[in-house]
Amino acid sequence: MILQHQTKTRILIVDDSSFMRMAIRSILSKEPTFxxxxxxxxxxxxxxxxxxxxxxxxxxxIEMPRMDGIxxxxxxxxxxxxxxxxxSSVTNEGAKSTFEALEAGAIDYISNRVSxxxxxxxxxxxxxxxxxKEAIASHIHRMPAVIxxxxxxxxxxxxxxxxxxxxxxxxxxxxxxSTGGPVALQxxxxxxxxxxxxxxxxxxxxxxxxTGPYADRLNDKCSMTIREAVDGDILKPGLALIxxxxxxxxxxxxxSNIFVKTQPTSAHPxxxxxxxxxxxxxxxxxxxxxxxxxxxxTGMGSDGFKGMQLLKQKGGVTIAQDEATSTIYGMPKACVDxxxxxEVLPLGQIGTAITKLM
Numbered sequence: 001m002i003l004q005h006q007t008k009t010r011i012l013i014v015d016d017s018s019f020m021r022m023a024i025r026s027i028l029s030k031e032p033t034f035x036x037x038x039x040x041x042x043x044x045x046x047x048x049x050x051x052x053x054x055x056x057x058x059x060x061x062i063e064m065p066r067m068d069g070i071x072x073x074x075x076x077x078x079x080x081x082x083x084x085x086x087x088s089s090v091t092n093e094g095a096k097s098t099f100e101a102l103e104a105g106a107i108d109y110i111s112n113r114v115s116x117x118x119x120x121x122x123x124x125x126x127x128x129x130x131x132x133k134e135a136i137a138s139h140i141h142r143m144p145a146v147i148x149x150x151x152x153x154x155x156x157x158x159x160x161x162x163x164x165x166x167x168x169x170x171x172x173x174x175x176x177x178s179t180g181g182p183v184a185l186q187x188x189x190x191x192x193x194x195x196x197x198x199x200x201x202x203x204x205x206x207x208x209x210x211t212g213p214y215a216d217r218l219n220d221k222c223s224m225t226i227r228e229a230v231d232g233d234i235l236k237p238g239l240a241l242i243x244x245x246x247x248x249x250x251x252x253x254x255x256s257n258i259f260v261k262t263q264p265t266s267a268h269p270x271x272x273x274x275x276x277x278x279x280x281x282x283x284x285x286x287x288x289x290x291x292x293x294x295x296x297x298t299g300m301g302s303d304g305f306k307g308m309q310l311l312k313q314k315g316g317v318t319i320a321q322d323e324a325t326s327t328i329y330g331m332p333k334a335c336v337d338x339x340x341x342x343e344v345l346p347l348g349q350i351g352t353a354i355t356k357l358m
Contacts, residue, residue: 043067178299180327191351281307290314
């Protein structure tokens with residue numbers, strides 16, 4: 001009888017902290033399908049081992065001696081392209097470095113909140129295992145050529161609406177994203193002009209400390225105004241609001257305006273992902289009575305499907321990112337397979353499609 005051997009995922013651990021190297025190795029050693037093929041204490045050693053060992057995946061610290069994680073990542077992507085998960089500190093500077101790493105080609109990131117607390121260790125272990133398994137299933141995309149942002153304001157020529165949009169009134173845009181989403185969302189929003197006439201609400205799976213710096217980064221790179229949402233915000237033309245991490249965000253109508261309402265996770269215990277895309281989209285659909293466009297970008301799982309389903313029932317318009325350009329074709333696939341995607345578009349066309357609503 002011939003035994004079928006399962007191919008193991010070969011992992012390289014890179015961190016200047018011996019404690020973190022041992023902690024990550026200990027976690028990964030308990031998974032029979034993982035094989036830790038080596039460790040490195042700095043960027044120079046990491047690059048050498050990435051080339052020599054050819055791992056399937058690398059966990060990479062950001063702050064390291066000799067060569068930091070960002071510089072190392074760029075070298076690895078140029079000389080030995082590999083799936084990389086960044087291990088980042090939960091600080092404002094850590095968040096900024098993480099987004100730079102994602103733009104440079106990292107698949108995902110995880111916060112290095114490991115302490116003597118059993119709860120903290122358990123959370124880190126679960127999150128690390130989940131993100132590694134998602135990364136294994138992901139696609140590596142080379143960074144596109146420099147994306148030219150939309151001009152500060154543009155006058156769009158009169159266009160015939162597509163058959164999907166004909167007769168449908170759109171006043172707002174809701175966008176959801178997860179793994180691969182930070183780079184994907186930036187690509188979409190950079191194509192939307194400052195005078196876009198509809199308010200945009202975004203929910204992206206991201207921790208509390210990261211959504212503020214991420215919104216600031218997008219605001220610096222995009223023509224329209226982008227910031228982290230706060231309770232009581234009003235959706236306005238030319239403004240994109242990012243749902244804050246660590247809590248849920250819903251939308252409610254008061255008079256002629258749509259208001260943001262932030263709520264603790266305990267208020268919606270049935271929603272696993274935080275912030276929940278389904279919760280945000282569903283509440284937005286009700287608040288707008290379906291007069292909106294829903295967009296689902298790359299991500300694992302199916303968060304967003306129920307919101308898009310409700311939007312379709314209310315007569316709204318929906319777009320899902322295609323498989324070829326998705327880092328993880330999970331959330332968009334759920335919408336496509338469930339029959340709730342009016343259009344399935346490559347990432348580079350989604351921002352343009354949104355702009356055509358003008």
